[in-house]
Amino acid sequence: MILRLARLFLLIFALALPGLALAQSEPALDYTAWEKVASQAETMTEAGDATQAAFDDIRQKIADWRAKFKGAEDTNSSQISTVKAQIDALGPPPQDGKTEDKAIAQRRKELNDQLAQLQAPAIRATEAASRADAIIANIDKLLRGRQTDKLLRLTPSPLNPINWPEGIKVASGLGGALSSEVAGQLSGKDPYASMRDNAPVIVGLFLVALMLLARGPHWMERLADALEQRLAVRAGRVIDAIVSLGQMLLPLAGVGLLLTALYQTALVGPLGRELLGVIGGVVSLLIVGTWLAGRVFPKNERQQAPFNLMAERRREGRFLTIALSLLVAIQGPLGNWVVKRGESVLEAGVKTADAATAAGHTLDAGFGVLAFPLQVLAGILLFRLGQLLRRHLRNESCDSEESAFRDRLVGGTGNAVIAVAVIAPLLGGIGYVNAANALLWPTAMTLGLIALVLVIHQFLTDFYVLVTQREDEGRESLVPVLIGFVLGVAALPVAALIWGARPADLRELWNTFRSGMSVGGVQISPGVFLTFAIIFVLGLMVTRLVQGALKTSLLPKTRIDKGGQNAIISGIGYLGIFLAAVIAISSAGIDLSSLAIVAGALSVGVGFGLQTIVQNFVSGIILLIERPISEGDWIEVGGQMGIVKAISVRSTRIETFDRTEVIIPNADLIAGQVTNWTRGNVTGRLILPVGVAYGTDTRKVEKILHEVAQNQSLVMMNPEPAVIFTGFGADSLDFEVRVILSDVNFILRVKSEMNHEINQRFAEEGIEIPFAQRDLWLRNPEVLQGRGARPAQPAASEEPPEEPAHRVTRADLGRPQPGEGMEEVENQEDGDGGDR
Structure with a gap:
């Protein structure tokens, strides 16, 4: 009974499962709430008068809704695939003027209605996502336009003395606000009560902070010196880099403790606490800049410097880096706080339109006056820093293409820094203070980012050399290059933020990158590519394992020859690669059917090429x-x-x-x-020609050659060696020794041994091996007669007498005498006259 009830329950659950899946697959999206948010965003964009904070807030809401819509685009995907397969199973619909069976037509209509119902949520989500994309694009366009207008806005020139009091007015307004707040804090009933209660904690924190700030770097330096004496050079560099972090972390901890001690006094209000936090940020940036200057322009030779500079130039580089870090800190945290609080202080007294206009002029002129001295100082420091980079080129010798490329980058960076150092203060002096700030300070921070990347790359390279125990070879290997590439890519988003990109822009770029791009109707995204790469690599590894098992274990135990084994292994390799690619494409969800037309069009051109x-x-x-x-x-x-x-x-x-x-x-x-x-086999025939002089006993020669052939160990006796008397040559009686070798790979060695033995046997038997005979026919044989005077020449009008040709043999010639020559010598061989 219980078993029957269980079966009935399972049957009911199986029948209800498709409906439950359909009901649960559709995400619960409140399109009414979405319509309200979208309408609000569109209204704000059309008006264009909201603050940037308001636009950022509404943009984030739209981006959150878009993420929900993107996730809902795959609603009912499995059911849609099933219904499409069912429709395809019914066959193609009838053409115009034709009908089909009523049952099939009814079933086709039901499936199409079901398909439309399943596709409706995804289609609605896609439409909403497209609307969200348009709203976000409009907001980004509006904010970028505001940034452009701000950069190109011309403010009162800080070089005009008329505007100098405005800067004093802004500074005095902030000073007055701070003094009023401190006075209010001190006018309380017992302002020092908190300080007395927390005196031990405050004093302890203060003393520890001063100790860390004053002695922390020195302690770390002594620790690095002690470790250097006990460690190898490779390990010393890694430990030195790790210990150097303490030179930065200990003073930073001291700054944190000092701020905590000041907060415990309770003598400052909210504005003072903000200022203390800003000052702490300035000091922290200065500490980081000092540490970075020590790593890029080191004091000693213990660490490898990124730039080839002399000791005095490295000292100058440290000073420039520290000073530039201080200016960046003042312009960054402190400058932003001055702008923010200065606006609120000046706008507090604005009650009329004229007062608002005057306050705006004071803000523009005052901030320009305060920022211009910093711009000039930063320009001077950047100019000298660019010159140091160019000096590195003069000291560096380009011994490889890689170093030449790196030096070109350094030289280009130095030239760009010098150009910015000259242009930015000029823009600030004219009145384009915002443009000068947008050009000058990002350049300084980008140089700091590059320096940080170089320091991290140097540390990771030293660590790699320490692990692999490879010094120069390890530094020039592929791994350090890949590490540098990864660090450079990771630094790109930070560089974009430095140069004014908003975090929302980076998130939008990342979303676009994740969603991929469409190529011929196929959506290529990082997820798809990663899935394809992983599955293909796994398939390739399995193929290599199968090939290795066949090559080392299975095939050597068969009777298949070496060539057949290699053919099987190669065929399995090609088949495995093909299957791995097909499975990877299918698993990644890449539909190649849309690329069929493109592939067909390209196949013709590719076929020819x-x-x-x-x-x-x-x-x-x-x-x-x-x-x-x-x-x-x-x-x-x-x-x-x-x-x-x-x-x-x-x-x-x-x-x-x-x-x-x-x-x-x-x-x-x-x-x-x-x-x-x-x-098939390694047997092969050797044919060895031999010639003997005329008059030699040919049977004796045949016997000797036959014995020589039989004496060779690689000469097979079945078939037995053969000696052939081939004919009468121009200079000799010609024979051939024809033998079959058991291993034709040694044909040259056997030929050489046989020639040695034939020469020895012929010498012992007195058989002569002839050399080629020649007859010389001379047209003027008189030159070979005595040394008397040459016959008189005939007159020009007389015909020269005919001289009979004289045949001279080799013995008649002898050695020619000095001063005697032979003219028009014809070389003719007995017989057919050929030259051999």
Whole structure:
């Protein structure tokens, strides 16, 4: 009974499961609330008078809604795929003028209605996401326009003495607000009660803070010196970099303790606490800049400096970096606080339109007067820093292409810094204070970012060298280059923020990057690419494991020859790569059907351009299947002879007997004539020509040659060696020794041994090996007669007498005498007159 009830329950649950999945798959999106937020954002964008904070807030709300809509675009995706498959199973719909069975038509209508119902939530979410994209784009466009207007706004020139009192007015307004707040704090009933109650804590924190600020860097430096004496050079650099962090962290901790002690006194109000926090930020940035200056321009030779500078120049670089860090800190945290509080102080007394206009003029002129001296000082420091970078180029020797490229980057950076150092103060003096600030201070902070990247890269490189125990080789290897590339990519968002990009812009860029781009109807995103890469690599690893198992364990135990084993292993490799690619594409959800038309159009052009590669590829497949040649074969093709070392899908690599490698396209092996000396077996025939002088006993020669051939260990006796008397040559009686070698790879060695033994046996038997005979016919034989005077020359009008040709043998010539010459010597061989 219980079993029946369980089966009934499972049946009811299975029938209700599709409906539950359909009901739960649709996300609960409140489109009424969305419509309200979207309408509010569109109204604000059209008006364009809201503050940036308001726009940022409404933009974030729209971005949150868009994320929900993006997630709802895949609603009912599995059910939609099922219904589409059912519709496809019904076959194509009837064409115009034709009908189909009523049951099929009714079922097709039901499935189409169900499909439309399933697709409705995703379509609505897609529409809402498109509307959200448009609203966000309009808000970003409006805010970027405001930034541009602010940069190009011309304020009163700080060089005009008329505007100097405005700067004093802004500073005095802030000073008055602070003094009023402190006076209010001190006018209380017992303002020092909190200080008395917390006196031990305040004094303790104050003393510890002063100790960390004053002695912390010195302690870390002594620790680094002590560790350097006990560690190797590679380990010393890593430990020095780690210990140097203490030179920064201990003073930062001291600043934090000092601020905590001042807060415990309760003598300052909210404005004073803000100012103390700002001052703490300024001091912290100064400490970080000091540490960074010590790492980029080191005091000692213990650490490797990024720039090639002398000791005095490095000292100047440290001073410039510390001073520039102080100016950046003053302009950054302190400057922003002055602007913010100055506006609130001046706007507090605004009650009429004229007062508002006057307050605006005071703010523009006063802030310009206060900012211009900082701009001039920063310009001077940047100018000198750019000159130091250019001096590095004069001290550096470009011994490689990599160092030359790096030096070009350093030189370009130095030139850009010098240009900014000159242009920015000029803009500030004219009145474009905002543009000068937007150009000058981001440049200084970008230099600090670059310095930080260099320091981190140097530390990671030293750590890699320490782990791998490779000094110069490790520093020039691929890993440090990849580390630098990753650090550079990671620094790009920070650089974008430095140069005025809003965090919302970076988030928008990241969302766009995550969603990917459409290529031919296929959506390519980082997730899709990562899925494809992981599955393809796993498939490739499995293929390599199968190949290794076959090569080392299974195939050697079979009777398949070496060439067949290599063909099987190569075929499994190509099949595995193909299957891995197909499975990876399917798992990543890439639909290649939309690329079929593009691929068909490109195939024609690619076919013409790659026909040679395709021909070689097909030839390689044929070589692997038919195996007319295999690895280890001795072949001769196209005038090249050697041992086959590897057969790939495009070419075959052979090693000649000169130990050189020749790459032969596979098409030449299929279409051309190939001689395989060792295919099937290594036996081969050697034909050795031998010549003896005329008059020699030919039977005796035949016997000697036969004995010489039989004495060679590699000469096979079945078939037995043969000695052939081939004929009567121009200079000799010609014989041939024809033998079959058991291993044709030693043909040259056997030929050499046989020649040695033939020469020895002929010498013992007194058989002469002739050399070529020549007859010389001279047109003027009189030169060989005595040393008397040459015959008189005939007159010009007389015909020269005919001189009979004289035949002179080799013995008649002798050695020519000095001063005697031979003219028009004709070289003629007995017989056919050929030259050998």
